[in-house]
Amino acid sequence: MASATTFYDFKPKDKKGNEKPMTDYKGKVVLVVNTASKCGFTPQYAGLEKLYKDVTAKHPEDFVILGFPCNQFGGQEPGSDDDIQSFCQLNYGVTFPIMGKTDVNGDHADPLFEWMKAEKPGLMGMKRVKWNFEKFLIGRDGKVKGRWASTTKPESIEKNILEEIERKE
Structure with missing residues (x-):
């Protein structure tokens, strides 16, 4: 999609395998995270859920987290979409949307x-996602505002999210 200019130009698959138009999130600040159930960073689900609850308590209509399960890093997301949904809810009480299993690198x-990745390359201009739980912050304007590595704890970017929410376009 070379003609894409904003987040809202995309329709990735939801947990049922249907296209989910990102225009559904127009006007919101969105944190996109590639996730996995069997990763050393999996406990970040708890931090993401807390972040989601804390921010939406103050700004109920302005923020969403979208989890994109990915099995490209060490086979750490082997389950079906239904398995992944159950895992997230049972183990971490996740209430934010978890999309369908997604490839984030490669063909x-x-x-x-x-x-x-093209909008906000990583360290030293690297375009690929390095590992599970990499995070991309999308502003209300549909542009990528930030990118953080897997090692960045969700709570440490709350300030960035709130600044983006409070920014007047």
């Missing part, structure tokens, strides 16, 4: 991830 990478 079959979802166009949304291709676009985000």
Whole structure:
């Protein structure tokens, strides 16, 4: 999708395998995270859920987290979409949307991830996602505002999210 200019130009697959238009989130600040159930960073689900609850308590209509399960890093997301949904709810009480299993790198990478990586390359201009739980912050204008590595704890970017929410376009 070379013509894509904003987050809202994409329709990745939801947990049922249907296209989910990102225009559904227009006007919100969105944190996109590639996730996995069997990773050393998996406990970040708890931090993401707390972040989601804390921010939406203050700004109920302005923020969403979208989890994109990915099995490209050490086979750490082997389950089906239904398995993943159950895991997230049972183990971490996740209430934010978990999308369908997604490739974030390579020939079959979802166009949304291709676009985000091009908009906000990682360390030293690296375009690929390095590991599970990498995070991309999308502003209300549909542009990538920030990118953080897997090692960045969700709570440490709350300030960035709130600043983006409070920014008047």
